[in-house]
Amino acid sequence: xxxxxxxxxxxxxxxxxxxxHKGEAQQEFQSILDRFLPSFDRVAPEISTYAVVSSLAWxxxxxxxxAALRKSIARxxxxxxxxxxxxxxxxxxxxxxxxIRERADFQELIAQVRERNFLEFERVKASGxxxxxxxxxxxxxxxxxxH
Numbered sequence: 001x002x003x004x005x006x007x008x009x010x011x012x013x014x015x016x017x018x019x020x021h022k023g024e025a026q027q028e029f030q031s032i033l034d035r036f037l038p039s040f041d042r043v044a045p046e047i048s049t050y051a052v053v054s055s056l057a058w059x060x061x062x063x064x065x066x067a068a069l070r071k072s073i074a075r076x077x078x079x080x081x082x083x084x085x086x087x088x089x090x091x092x093x094x095x096x097x098x099x100i101r102e103r104a105d106f107q108e109l110i111a112q113v114r115e116r117n118f119l120e121f122e123r124v125k126a127s128g129x130x131x132x133x134x135x136x137x138x139x140x141x142x143x144x145x146x147h
Contacts, residue, residue: 030059040068045077054096062100069109078117 033055040052049072056065069077100106 026059029055033059041071041075045072045075046079049077050079054094057098057100058096060099062103065097065100066103066105066109069106073109073113078113078120 033052036048037052040048049069053065053069053072056062056068097106
């Protein structure tokens, strides 16, 4: 039976918040993750990448975590907010990725996403289109009205 991304998100949240740190509960979580992984390539990367990568890293499966991130990036994943959480140092960073945070291949993938996002930002900026279409017209209308 394949599990939904939501099931994995809930389970990984439990793992990261201390409910499933060791023993039988951790084995149960690994089972949930392993049942989900075959469907990972069929799920939109923005739905499950964070949960899969951070869970694999937390469980000491660093090579699999980096491989999953690489696949998601190849499929268009670009959520820099997750990256900022992953690479933050100290207490503000996600401890789940601590085992892979300093790996060169993980850092290269982070740099790749940041570069791709920067280039896309520059492309949209150069086009003259609003950077945030839903907000820009309202902001312009508010400015014109003197707000």
